Amino acid sequence: MINVIWAGLAIIGIVFAMINGTISDVNEAIFKGAKEAVTLCIGLISILVFWLGMMKIAEHAGLLDKLAKLFKPFISRLFPEVPKDHPAMGYILSNMMANLFGLGNAATPLGIKAMEQLKALNGESTEASRSMITFLAINTSSITLIPTTIIAIRMNYGSASPTDIVGPTLIATICSTISAILIDRYFYYRRSRKG
């Protein structure tokens, strides 16, 4: 899908430029766009290094595990089909905490472990279980405490207050996560009514 969108953007642009007489603008944009992307990524290094460094400290200090324990009573209510002390629960919680702290690379393997456990709970069926759908619904709506990359990009483009989107992002992400949980519940009850 992304391949079609990507190639489509460039192809439509080039054809449009031929008709529109903007081919020289396009020429310039190609080199400017590439240069800007690289400059940006280099600029991102500063924040990413700092943030992932801090998060590693939090991880080593056991903060993530601590938070996972704190959230357990709430989270386990969202997964009524998972026994409280099943390893699946542990992985689900660790995955959520890693996502919360923006540790995407650490979150993915934990999430896959959680999925393996959920699959085992579902008798190794190749069909998605209720708990899997709930887990992924929460995962795709993502609760991130601090959108580090965005802050870095805003800094790079000379924002007067690069972090002023932290609060709004937090509210928006909570809204999308609550919606995900509600929508998931709605679809579940619709399925179970159908039998």
Place this chain on the structure above:
Amino acid sequence: MEIVSLISLWFIPVLIGFILVYATFKRVPTYESFVEGGKDGIKIAISIIPFLVGMMVAIAIFRASGALEFFLDFIRPVFVAIGIPADVIPLAIIRPISGNAALGMTTDLIAEHGPDSLIGRMASVIQGSTDTTFYVLTVYFGAVGIKKMGDALKVGLLADLAGFIAAILIVLIMFA
């Protein structure tokens, strides 16, 4: 809304302070842990270069040719009527499909309109408020061999939509 601004300002320093105090009490080798984690930061920044170059060039072509303006002129009246800048709509469409493509688009919007413009802020919040639904589903279901996704895609995309609406409304309330 004062409180939200206050949270934005205080959140990061307080969180960093808390982590350092907590880790020191737990006798974690803080500086060594920091360096270990920081190395990942370099890897991530370098590894997204090809994604961003590809996407930002494609968007730059699309914009410079005039095709983007042409497309936006079509949808603008509808969204302007309800008070939403049409420029963020392509971002909302691409956000669930590819995270890096969306990051390229967000960067383009911030560069073009300024980070502190309404569009720049809206793009920032949209980018941060949801994850890439298609990617998450493909990776997680793919890794454990689930063939039937059930309602997962529908739920994910509807939640994304709710997130976008929330993002747009909050930015309008706070910054418009």
